[in-house]
Amino acid sequence: MSEVIATNQTILVVGGGISGLTAALEAAECGKQVILLEKSPSVGGRVSQLHKYFPKLCVPSCGLEIQYRRLKANKNVRLLTMAEVTQISGEAGNFTVNVKVAPRYVNENCTACGECEKAVGAEFDDEFNYGMKKRKGAYLVSNMAYPQRYVIDPRIVATDDGAKAKAACKYNAVDLEMAEQNLSLNVGAVVWATGWKPYDAAKIQPYGYDRYSNVISNVEFERMLDPFGPTGGKIVRPSDGHAPKNIAFIQCAGSRDQNHLKHCSRICCMATLKQTTYVKEQLGDNCKSTVYYIDIRAIDRIDDFHRKVKEDPNVTFVKSKVANIVAGSGDNVVLKGVDTEGYNRYANEHDLVVLATGMESTVPAGVLPAGIVINEHNFIDLDSDCGIYGAGCSSDALDVNRAAQNATAAALRAIQVVNRVAGQEG
Amino acid sequence: MSDMNQAMVQKYRSNFLKEVEANVEEGTWVKMCMQCGVCSGSCPLGPHWEHPQQELFMMIRAGKREEVLSSSSMWMCTSCYNCIARCPRGLPITHIMHGLASYAKRLGLAPKNQPTSKFGDIFWDSIAKNGRVNELKIGVSLYFMNGFSQGIKNALASRELGMAMMKTKRMSPTEYFGGHKCKDLSGIAKMLKKAKEFEAEHITKFGE
Numbered sequence: 001m002s003e004v005i006a007t008n009q010t011i012l013v014v015g016g017g018i019s020g021l022t023a024a025l026e027a028a029e030c031g032k033q034v035i036l037l038e039k040s041p042s043v044g045g046r047v048s049q050l051h052k053y054f055p056k057l058c059v060p061s062c063g064l065e066i067q068y069r070r071l072k073a074n075k076n077v078r079l080l081t082m083a084e085v086t087q088i089s090g091e092a093g094n095f096t097v098n099v100k101v102a103p104r105y106v107n108e109n110c111t112a113c114g115e116c117e118k119a120v121g122a123e124f125d126d127e128f129n130y131g132m133k134k135r136k137g138a139y140l141v142s143n144m145a146y147p148q149r150y151v152i153d154p155r156i157v158a159t160d161d162g163a164k165a166k167a168a169c170k171y172n173a174v175d176l177e178m179a180e181q182n183l184s185l186n187v188g189a190v191v192w193a194t195g196w197k198p199y200d201a202a203k204i205q206p207y208g209y210d211r212y213s214n215v216i217s218n219v220e221f222e223r224m225l226d227p228f229g230p231t232g233g234k235i236v237r238p239s240d241g242h243a244p245k246n247i248a249f250i251q252c253a254g255s256r257d258q259n260h261l262k263h264c265s266r267i268c269c270m271a272t273l274k275q276t277t278y279v280k281e282q283l284g285d286n287c288k289s290t291v292y293y294i295d296i297r298a299i300d301r302i303d304d305f306h307r308k309v310k311e312d313p314n315v316t317f318v319k320s321k322v323a324n325i326v327a328g329s330g331d332n333v334v335l336k337g338v339d340t341e342g343y344n345r346y347a348n349e350h351d352l353v354v355l356a357t358g359m360e361s362t363v364p365a366g367v368l369p370a371g372i373v374i375n376e377h378n379f380i381d382l383d384s385d386c387g388i389y390g391a392g393c394s395s396d397a398l399d400v401n402r403a404a405q406n407a408t409a410a411a412l413r414a415i416q417v418v419n420r421v422a423g424q425e426g
Numbered sequence: 427m428s429d430m431n432q433a434m435v436q437k438y439r440s441n442f443l444k445e446v447e448a449n450v451e452e453g454t455w456v457k458m459c460m461q462c463g464v465c466s467g468s469c470p471l472g473p474h475w476e477h478p479q480q481e482l483f484m485m486i487r488a489g490k491r492e493e494v495l496s497s498s499s500m501w502m503c504t505s506c507y508n509c510i511a512r513c514p515r516g517l518p519i520t521h522i523m524h525g526l527a528s529y530a531k532r533l534g535l536a537p538k539n540q541p542t543s544k545f546g547d548i549f550w551d552s553i554a555k556n557g558r559v560n561e562l563k564i565g566v567s568l569y570f571m572n573g574f575s576q577g578i579k580n581a582l583a584s585r586e587l588g589m590a591m592m593k594t595k596r597m598s599p600t601e602y603f604g605g606h607k608c609k610d611l612s613g614i615a616k617m618l619k620k621a622k623e624f625e626a627e628h629i630t631k632f633g634e
Binding site: 258 | 460461462463464466467468472473477478480481511512513514515516
């Protein structure tokens with residue numbers, strides 16, 4: 001790796017999802033020096049795992065492609081993948097950031113030809129598909145991966161598979177001697193954009209995510225629609241691979257709940273409404289969707305989307321938070337609860353249940369310097385003088401649109417800090 | 427209508443939520459309910475409630491005073507605490523139910539002959555009188571709660587259990603005539619008197 005040059009006029013952006021990419025590019029296009037860190041082997045984050053955006057139902061790969069092109073074209077951004085921040089100390093205008101870079105075992109020579117993948121045998125859970133399918137020990141994160149460079153799983157490096165991958169590479173790109181690197185960067189401002197992770201559905205004990213194979217999470221459902229995904233783009237029941245006929249969507253699965261995430265995750269209502277359109281598009285009249293909700297939070301212009309979904313005769317809305325799920329006939333499950341419009345006790349059988357799990361912040365404990373306020377929901381509170389700014393889902397539960405706006409604002413704040421430093425030094 | 431009941435009707439007019447907040451234990455939580463229904467769906471006795479918990483909260487807010495206070499619903503609570511454990515907003519639902527039941531009882535609006543309410547009375551009378559519970563008397567009183575012939579039927583239905591208990595000396599028929607008491611009866615009486623004073627003070631404070 002060539003040397004990473006950073007000064008206290010450099011902006012560090014942590015996280016290469018839609019927010020981090022946006023913040024990094026906005027700052028870089030203002031002429032600032034930016035270092036962009038991404039923990040995984042590819043940028044793109046959660047957005048790259050989505051099938052469609054709401055409310056326009058366009059494909060996220062389109063917007064990502066634009067960002068990747070901007071990134072490729074901009075000399076001011078230095079991207080480091082597989083890099084994780086371990087500690088930040090200092091103050092606005094003068095931070096010292098310790099970074100751990102994990103070895104990829106594949107260097108810049110890689111052309112993504114895929115020969116190493118063919119050569120190796122060992123398979124592991126595919127993180128990009130939430131473990132719904134397997135990937136090889138030598139792999140490309142996804143077809144849209146950026147950089148388009150393979151990764152060797154550390155678990156095969158010391159095995160025969162490692163040697164096979166090396167032998168298969170015609171470009172001398174596989175380097176099994178690569179080691180972990182520790183960097184210490186001096187930067188002026190930090191944009192923290194490590195985003196979110198889906199709330200662990202298994203923690204919602206009464207819903208039986210860990211017990212019933214046909215209870216899945218919304219992010220898993222989203223992966224099913226990818227033509228290159230675990231089901232080849234088909235909506236199926238995990239238990240038997242058949243198309244479902246009667247899907248239940250459960251809202252606020254882990255959100256707005258003191259026992260789980262206290263905050264409203266804000267995206268799950270629209271995500272579910274969007275997913276009912278997938279059902280309609282693929283299965284038509286052969287599948288019913290039922291949405292169990294406390295209240296639908298589709299505000300402003302997105303309420304039009306809500307109204308449109310409500311017109312679909314195959315979609316039913318039940319105003320009730322499901323109390324628990326028990327086994328039904330065959331692989332079906334029965335949802336139990338009491339609805340709020342009439343207080344009727346119900347026990348409804350469904351053949352697939354999608355839990356609209358919420359957004360859990362990934363802001364780590366003990367990494368940011370003292371004085372940075374992390375609120376009760378684990379989001380970074382805005383403090384305009386502190387020099388470290390949460391962007392996107394590190395600052396609040398946001399949809400893509402708002403995350404991009406928020407990241408732009410964070411970039412502007414970071415620019416102000418480094419401008420101040422430049423003014424003092426100039 | 428009891429005097430206290432009339433006084434409360436006068437005082438709160440149509441604002442039953444305010445009345446509950448001021449007079450019912452943990453009543454200030456009622457406004458926090460977001461009507462998700464998890465409490466009702468999680469209640470093991472749910473199907474036996476005339477109005478599920480979430481409906482009671484809505485009825486309180488809608489000012490349905492008579493319906494709520496004379497309902498048998500909150501008397502169905504067995505204090506399993508499932509609703510408290512599951513409530514996404516942390517409402518102390520079990521306590522509110524007990525608070526409602528107790529308030530309804532104080533006002534004389536609790537349903538007559540509701541078994542839980544009746545059991546409470548019988549239990550209290552027994553323990554207040556003797557300083558300890560006379561299980562035989564409580565059992566017999568409950569059997570005969572709904573009249574003599576029903577009582578005989580109830581007793582006959584459980585006769586095998588009763589015989590077995592007598593055989594293993596878990597129950598003695600002589601207990602019916604007095605039964606044994608605790609040693610310091612006057613001490614118990616004093617303690618209960620003091621407790622009642624505290625309660626009265628507590629209620630007046632609530633009622634303000």
